[in-house]
Each structure stands twice: as structure tokens, then as C-alpha cells.
Amino acid sequence: MAPLTTLNRRHFVQGLAAGAGLVLPAYAQQAVPELSGTEFDLTLSELPVNITGRRRIATVVNNAMPGPLLRLREGTDVTIRVHNRLPETSSIHWHGLKLPNAMDGVPGLTFAGIPSGETFTYRFPVSQSGTYWYHSHSGMQEQTGLFGSIIIAPEKPDPFSYDREYVVHLSDWTDEDPMTIVANLKQQGDYYNYHRRTLGDFVKDTGRDGFSAAVQDRLMWGGMRMSPTDIMDVTGSIYTFLVNGHSPAANWTAVFRPGERIRLRFINSAAMTTFDVRIPGLALTIVQADGTNVEPVEVEEFRIGVAETYDVIVQPQEDAYTLFAQAQDRSGYARGTLLSRPGLVADVPMMDPPPLRSMADMGMAGMAGMDMSGGHDMRDMPGMAMPGTINASGVDPKTLKGKPAVDNVAQMPASRQEEAGTGLDGNGRKTLRYSQLKSVEPAVYVLVPGRDIEFHLTGNMERWSWGFDGKKFSAAPPIKVSLGETVRFVLINDTMMEHPIHLHGFLFTVENGQGDSQPLKHTVNVKPGERLGLIYTADVPGHWAFHCHLMFHMEMGMFRTVIVA
Amino acid sequence: MRLCPGLIGLLMSAIPAMAQHGEASEAAPFGSPVMDQHVWYHAIAEQLEGRFGREDGFRWNAESWAGGDSNRIWLKSEGETDRQGRVEDGQHELLYARPITSFFDLQAGLRTDADSGAGRNWAALGVEGLAPLFFHVSATAYASSAGHYAAKVEGNYDLLLTQQLILQPELELNFYSKADPRRGLGSGLADLDSGLRLRYEFSRKFAPYIGVAYQRKFGDTATIARLAGDRASNLRFTFGLRAWL
Numbered sequence: 001m002a003p004l005t006t007l008n009r010r011h012f013v014q015g016l017a018a019g020a021g022l023v024l025p026a027y028a029q030q031a032v033p034e035l036s037g038t039e040f041d042l043t044l045s046e047l048p049v050n051i052t053g054r055r056r057i058a059t060v061v062n063n064a065m066p067g068p069l070l071r072l073r074e075g076t077d078v079t080i081r082v083h084n085r086l087p088e089t090s091s092i093h094w095h096g097l098k099l100p101n102a103m104d105g106v107p108g109l110t111f112a113g114i115p116s117g118e119t120f121t122y123r124f125p126v127s128q129s130g131t132y133w134y135h136s137h138s139g140m141q142e143q144t145g146l147f148g149s150i151i152i153a154p155e156k157p158d159p160f161s162y163d164r165e166y167v168v169h170l171s172d173w174t175d176e177d178p179m180t181i182v183a184n185l186k187q188q189g190d191y192y193n194y195h196r197r198t199l200g201d202f203v204k205d206t207g208r209d210g211f212s213a214a215v216q217d218r219l220m221w222g223g224m225r226m227s228p229t230d231i232m233d234v235t236g237s238i239y240t241f242l243v244n245g246h247s248p249a250a251n252w253t254a255v256f257r258p259g260e261r262i263r264l265r266f267i268n269s270a271a272m273t274t275f276d277v278r279i280p281g282l283a284l285t286i287v288q289a290d291g292t293n294v295e296p297v298e299v300e301e302f303r304i305g306v307a308e309t310y311d312v313i314v315q316p317q318e319d320a321y322t323l324f325a326q327a328q329d330r331s332g333y334a335r336g337t338l339l340s341r342p343g344l345v346a347d348v349p350m351m352d353p354p355p356l357r358s359m360a361d362m363g364m365a366g367m368a369g370m371d372m373s374g375g376h377d378m379r380d381m382p383g384m385a386m387p388g389t390i391n392a393s394g395v396d397p398k399t400l401k402g403k404p405a406v407d408n409v410a411q412m413p414a415s416r417q418e419e420a421g422t423g424l425d426g427n428g429r430k431t432l433r434y435s436q437l438k439s440v441e442p443a444v445y446v447l448v449p450g451r452d453i454e455f456h457l458t459g460n461m462e463r464w465s466w467g468f469d470g471k472k473f474s475a476a477p478p479i480k481v482s483l484g485e486t487v488r489f490v491l492i493n494d495t496m497m498e499h500p501i502h503l504h505g506f507l508f509t510v511e512n513g514q515g516d517s518q519p520l521k522h523t524v525n526v527k528p529g530e531r532l533g534l535i536y537t538a539d540v541p542g543h544w545a546f547h548c549h550l551m552f553h554m555e556m557g558m559f560r561t562v563i564v565a
Numbered sequence: 566m567r568l569c570p571g572l573i574g575l576l577m578s579a580i581p582a583m584a585q586h587g588e589a590s591e592a593a594p595f596g597s598p599v600m601d602q603h604v605w606y607h608a609i610a611e612q613l614e615g616r617f618g619r620e621d622g623f624r625w626n627a628e629s630w631a632g633g634d635s636n637r638i639w640l641k642s643e644g645e646t647d648r649q650g651r652v653e654d655g656q657h658e659l660l661y662a663r664p665i666t667s668f669f670d671l672q673a674g675l676r677t678d679a680d681s682g683a684g685r686n687w688a689a690l691g692v693e694g695l696a697p698l699f700f701h702v703s704a705t706a707y708a709s710s711a712g713h714y715a716a717k718v719e720g721n722y723d724l725l726l727t728q729q730l731i732l733q734p735e736l737e738l739n740f741y742s743k744a745d746p747r748r749g750l751g752s753g754l755a756d757l758d759s760g761l762r763l764r765y766e767f768s769r770k771f772a773p774y775i776g777v778a779y780q781r782k783f784g785d786t787a788t789i790a791r792l793a794g795d796r797a798s799n800l801r802f803t804f805g806l807r808a809w810l
């Protein structure tokens with residue numbers, strides 16, 4: 001049982017201020033440690049940390065959380081020796097990098113993992129540029145701090161300029177044992193949700209919408225046994241949200257000279273948290289997504305799904321600005337400060353009200369009469385007219401409804417890339433949408449798929465089970481793709497939550513309606529009720545992981561092997 | 566209940582199908598990359614409560630489960646003792662459960678009535694799950710080797726007054742096909758045990774409550790109780806603890 005002192009923590013854990021004497025030097029440093037070159041030694045070990053006032057053991061790289069930034073150069077060959085000093089098997093996966101299968105670092109698929117006390121040497125050519133990251137693919141180590149960033153310098157310069165750059169790791173820290181978190185969710189799916197609708201909310205809704213409408217609304221959700229407050233599985237009730245390892249109270253800071261152009265390389269290295277990022281007072285110019293340069297888009301706010309990266313240019317003029325990253329359910333936030341001289345602070349904004357799911361999130365976008373008219377023709381319905389679509393798990397999707405691992409099936413899935421997402425649309429700020437991402441370098445990646453493979457993203461919040469097509473990893477066959485084949489993966493999200501879907505080994509084009517300029521990504525945050533197409537050419541053989549990057553969803557079996565042979 | 570996880574752990578190890586952990590396969594030549602076959606367990610005491618009125622008593626209603634997504638073993642136990650240490654309504658079940666729909670499990674196993682009365686053993690078959698509008702319900706049928714049949718229906722509902730203050734109405738009904746005078750039972754609807762409890766969740770796992778408990782016996786069961794000098798209906802104040810681990 002949780003100690004009583006944690007019981008009233010739904011006012012989220014802000015963490016300890018730096019300088020309280022408890023924060024250890026390893027992660028109290030403002031700058032993320034850096035390594036560069038073509039040969040690296042990374043040592044994985046345990047490290048005592050104190051984020052919230054209690055000492056806990058983190059799993060880290062080179063005694064730092066986040067681990068060191070690796071600076072690579074496009075066109076070089078790198079050697080990375082990973083020494084495992086943890087008491088358990090570990091691994092490092094290079095997230096978003098194209099490399100030989102044996103170097104991908106997924107225990108079970110590409111090797112047996114790095115046993116405790118042993119060293120594994122990764123060697124691979126670097127053929128991309130941009131912002132990426134690395135993390136453990138073993139057990140719960142990613143949740144407990146085993147991740148770091150990769151910056152690959154391009155062979156030809158990026159099509160934008162900047163004077164200074166910072167990596168911004170967003171992550172979620174908990175003092176709780178990750179296995180206990182999953183065990184608790186298995187017993188009660190909304191264990192960590194302290195935004196559930198109460199009698200008071202009913203009274204409020206009655207006052208606003210009338211008694212009959214409020215009752216109808218409860219009957220509709222209750223009839224489906226779904227909750228509109230189902231936004232995140234693990235929340236600020238036990239998470240402290242970090243910027244480069246710093247709690248909101250410890251306040252990570254970055255300095256600038258007024259007028260400088262700063263490149264912020266955002267990496268969502270959280271286990272389970274989607275963040276909505278803004279810097280009040282600054283325009284954010286998105287110039288890169290998942291390592292691919294995109295035509296600049298100016299926004300006030302963007303959503304970053306787990307494992308995604310966004311590079312953003314800002315040009316601060318005045319004294320200090322707060323970097324504010326709310327968790328999607330508004331149960332807490334990560335915070336840092338950009339400042340022109342030490343000691344300055346900026347106001348921290350109030351969090352937005354907790355969002356609610358809608359009919360569209362249940363996969364009824366078409367039925368709810370939502371305005372889905374803006375450019376949603378057949379091009380945005382990948383696979384609609386495609387004969388020979390096969391289901392990835394050999395399942396007839398019509399049979400999914402009512403299966404134990406499935407609590408909902410989207411009846412009218414639709415493209416939702418014109419939307420910013422639950423909690424963002426209609427908030428009065430200019431927020432990034434996937435449909436705005438246009439690759440700078442077109443043409444090369446215009447692919448014509450020969451085959452559609454369809455995946456239903458399924459889950460059951462009551463049983464807390466997650467999978468594809470109503471099956472978890474161990475109950476489903478691998479997906480087979482021929483070497484050199486170009487395929488389209490059609491993702492249909494039947495669940496009420498976003499799932500950041502990640503394919504190892506390949507970058508895929510997201511069918512976002514941008515024609516020849518559709519962006520290349522390694523991770524795509526699929527909205528509830530959404531239907532979305534990804535296209536890639538399977539040009540490297542091997543066993544490649546394809547999974548939801550919400551770590552506990554992956555562990556529950558929302559994972560498949562794609563065998564390219 | 567602290568013993569339950571240990572006991573169930575032993576049970577589980579006897580069932581290889583449940584203990585299976587990611588072996589090498591075509592999809593994972595070096596073993597499973599995820600823990601989707603992990604065995605989980607919990608012990609939940611829904612009611613650990615004193616009941617105070619014309620007769621004071623202590624009631625427990627607890628259950629424990631262990632297993633993965635497809636196969637689980639349940640232990641359930643309920644009963645009430647009075648101040649003399651006499652135990653009534655002691656029903657204990659060992660069930661195997663398997664999910665059959667999105668929200669319901671099929672459960673099959675054994676029930677033993679072990680208390681201060683005559684002992685009885687039953688085979689059990691039932692369903693348990695979440696009905697529309699978030700009612701937790703279970704319905705179980707029982708058959709004994711003596712050719713008796715019985716049924717038990719249970720239900721409860723959580724009404725959130727606030728995030729942590731929760732009002733829970735709860736109801737249990739017992740039916741028997743034939744009279745069993747040695748256990749004080751007539752045929753047909755025999756009794757109900759119901760409650761209205763207001764709990765405060767300091768955490769999900771630790772929630773003290775206050776409430777009222779209402780028991781009532783029906784038909785011949787009520788007559789037998791009256792003849793024995795007992796009450797056929799009983800409304801009592803209660804306070805207790807809902808806790809799990």
C-alpha cells in the first residue's frame with residue numbers, strides 16, 4: 001500500500017527546488033552533458049536521485065539523467081560501446097535512426113540484450129541528420145531515467161539559421177515502482193485519474209445544459225462504459241514532469257542574448273505523458289519534426305507525443321520567458337525558464353481546465369456532424385479505395401466488437417490531422433496540426449504502396465489491456481513484408497486515447513494531405529477515432545519493432561514484429 | 566488477506582499455462598520483448614466492518630485474484646461473526662475466471678459454506694463484470710451433490726460525490742431451490758444483505774467508510790429465524806475499511 005503521505009498528492013508533485021541541498025550534482029547541472037566524435041563509451045548504472053524530497057534509484061547513462069547528448073556527423077561511421085553496470089539486462093535503442101537490424105537494440109528481436117556486467121558494441125553508419133534520441137528498451141528502465149539525446153550534424157547546412165541551441169528533454173518521473181503502477185492499473189484502469197466526473201460536475205452541467213441534456217450525456221457515456229475524462233493513464237497524481245531532469249520547482253534555465261535566434265530541440269522522452277508546449281510571449285517556429293526539416297510553421301503551441309521530436313526556433317527579446325509544457329490531462333506541467341541573465345524568473349501560467357473526450361474520440365466523427373469538411377476527400381482516407389487490404393493480425397475487424405481486449409470500435413474513423421487534438425482545439429491559441437507539416441525535401445519519398453496492411457489500435461480501459469486488432473503481442477503473428485516492398489500501414493484508432501505509434505528501422509511518410517511534401521516521421525501520435533496512413537519502403541532486412549510508445553501500453557502487448565525478408 | 570497472494574502464488578505455479586513467459590518465437594527469436602504474459606495479483610477487502618444495532622457483529626467480504634489477461638484464479642470469502650463468536654453466512658469460493666466479453670468474465674469453481682452452521686459444498690458457475698452505466702454485477706449459480714441448487718446475485722455502484730468521497734449502494738441476494746433447515750434456509754429467495762456506505766479514499770487502496778447495513782430474510786427462512794428467536798430484518802449502523810494491496 002502507498003504510504004499515507006502520498007495520499008493527497010493530486011495537487012501534483014512539483015518537486016524539490018535545486019539548491020535545497022538534496023539534489024545531487026549529476027542532474028542539478030543546467031547543461032546536458034555532451035559527447036562528440038565517432039567513438040563513444042556509455043556506462044549504464046543506478047544512481048540515487050531525489051526529485052520530490054525522497055531518495056529513489058534511477059537508471060542512468062554516464063551518471064546523468066538525461067544521459068549525455070551524443071553529437072554525431074552525417075556520413076560517418078560510429079562505434080558506441082555500452083557497458084552495462086546495472087544489476088539487470090539492459091539495452092540501448094537509437095530512436096529514429098536507420099541502421100542494420102542487429103544494431104537496433106531491441107531485446108528479444110535483434111539480440112538478447114546486454115547482460116549485467118557486459119559490454120555491447122554498436123557500430124553503424126550515420127545516414128541522417130537532425131534531432132533524435134536513445135533509450136533503454138528493457139523492462140522499466142526508460143521510466144526510471146535511461147534516455148538521452150542525439151544531434152546529427154547535417155552534411156549540407158539546414159535551411160534555417162540560429163545562434164544558439166538547447167536540447168529540451170521532457171519526461172515524467174515517479175517515486176512509485178513502475179511495476180506497481182501497472183499492477184494498480186490492472187485492478188483499476190482509472191486508478192490515477194483524479195479528474196473523473198462527480199455529482200458536482202453533474203449539477204454544474206445541469207445548470208449549463210439543462211437536466212435532460214446532462215442526463216442524456218451520462219446515459220450515453222455510461223451506456224458505453226467509457227469515461228470522457230479518460231485522457232492519460234498515469235497522471236500528475238504520481239508524476240513529476242521534468243525539463244532536462246529538472247522538476248518545476250528546480251526550474252531548468254537556459255540563457256540567451258536578447259535578439260538571438262535559439263534552436264530548441266524538444267524531445268518527449270516521457271514514458272506515458274503527452275505534453276502541450278508553449279513559451280508565453282514567444283512565437284514558436286517549427287523547423288523540424290522527428291529529424292526531418294519541415295517548411296517553417298509559426299505557432300503559439302504544439303503537442304508533442306511520446307518519442308516525437310520537434311525543433312523550434314524562438315527569438316527572445318526581453319528578460320525571461322517560461323517554457324511551459326502541460327500534461328495533456330492538465331494534471332501537472334513541466335517548466336523551465338529562458339533568461340537573458342541569471343536570477344530572472346518569468347510568470348508561470350495557469351494550467352488549462354482538464355479536457356473531455358468527445359463523440360469524435362469514440363470514432364463517431366462522421367455521425368456527430370462535426371465539421372470535417374475542410375479538404376477531407378478520399379486522399380485523406382487512406383486505404384478506402386484500396387482493394388486487397390489485409391488485416392495485420394489476420395482478424396476480421398467486424399468481429400472486434402465485444403472481444404475481451406476491446407472496449408470500443410470506431411464506427412466512423414476519419415482523418416483528424418486538421419485538428420490539434422483533445423484539449424487544444426478551441427483554446428484560443430494557434431496550435432500545430434499534423435496537416436501543416438510539409439517536408440522541405442520532397443519527391444524522393446513519394447512512394448506508391450503495393451499493399452495496405454491495416455491495424456486496429458485496440459484496448460480495454462476496464463481490463464487495462466492494449467494491443468492491435470484485439471490481440472496482444474504474444475497472441476498475434478508477426479507482420480511479414482518483402483525486402484524492398486513499399487507498403488502502407490493503415491492505422492485505425494478504436495480506443496479513446498492517443499497512441500504514439502513508432503516503427504523501428506524505417507522512416508515513414510505520414511499521409512497528411514501534403515502531396516509530394518508529406519513529412520517523414522518515426523513516431524506518429526494517432527488520435528482517438530482517427531484513421532491514418534503511413535508509407536515506407538522496407539529496404540533493410542530483419543526483425544523490426546512496431547509499437548505504441550506509451551511504455552506501459554507496449555509492455556501490455558501493443559507491439560508487433562515486422563519481419564522484413 | 567495478506568496470506569492470499571502467497572497462497573495464490575503457489576496455486577499459479579501449478580498452472581504452467583499461466584506462468585508461461587515469453588519464449589523464443591518467430592516474432593521474437595531472443596524471447597519476448599514485452600511483459601504481456603506477466604502474472605498479476607491483488608487482494609481486495611470490500612468490507613471489513615463492525616455492524617452496530619440490536620445485535621452487534623463484524624462482517625467481512627473480501628476477494629483476491631492472480632493471473633494474466635486470459636486466465637485468473639479467484640478466492641472469495643464473506644461472512645459475519647457476532648459477539649459470541651458465532652459465524653454466519655460464511656461463504657468461500659475458489660474460482661477460475663476467463664474473460665468472455667469486453668466487460669464480463671465467466672467464473673467456475675467451488676463454493677464451501679463453512680461457518681458455525683452445517684457445512685455445505687457447491688459447484689459454482691457465474692458471470693461477473695461491469696454492466697452499462699457502470700454497475701458492478703455478478704450472478705452465480707450453484708449445484709450441490711445433494712441435488713440442491715442455489716443462486717447469488719450481487720451488485721454495487723460508485724457515486725462520486727467528490728474525487729475521493731464516494732457513496733456506494735450495494736446489494737446481495739441469495740436464492741435456494743430447496744429448504745435446508747440445518748442451515749436455517751427455506752426455499753426461494755432466502756435473504757438479502759445490502760448497504761449504503763460513504764467512503765473516503767485517502768488513496769485508492771485505503772478508504773475508511775461509514776454507512777448503514779440492512780439485512781432481511783424472506784419466506785420460510787424468515788420464519789425459521791423468528792422461531793429461533795432471531796430477527797428477520799436488521800438495520801444497523803456500520804463503519805469499516807475498504808482496502809487492497
